[in-house]
Amino acid sequence: MDIVLSLxxxxxxxxxxxxxxxCERL
Incomplete structure (x- = not known):
């Protein structure tokens, strides 16, 4: 449960x- 949120x-x-x-490259 917490693992899914972390991922x-x-x-x-x-x-x-x-x-x-x-965006920086553009």
Missing amino acids: SGIAFFALMLGYVRA
């Missing part, structure tokens, strides 16, 4: 970080 939090953080990096 979704990590996945969301990684997605946001990737989005920011992609």
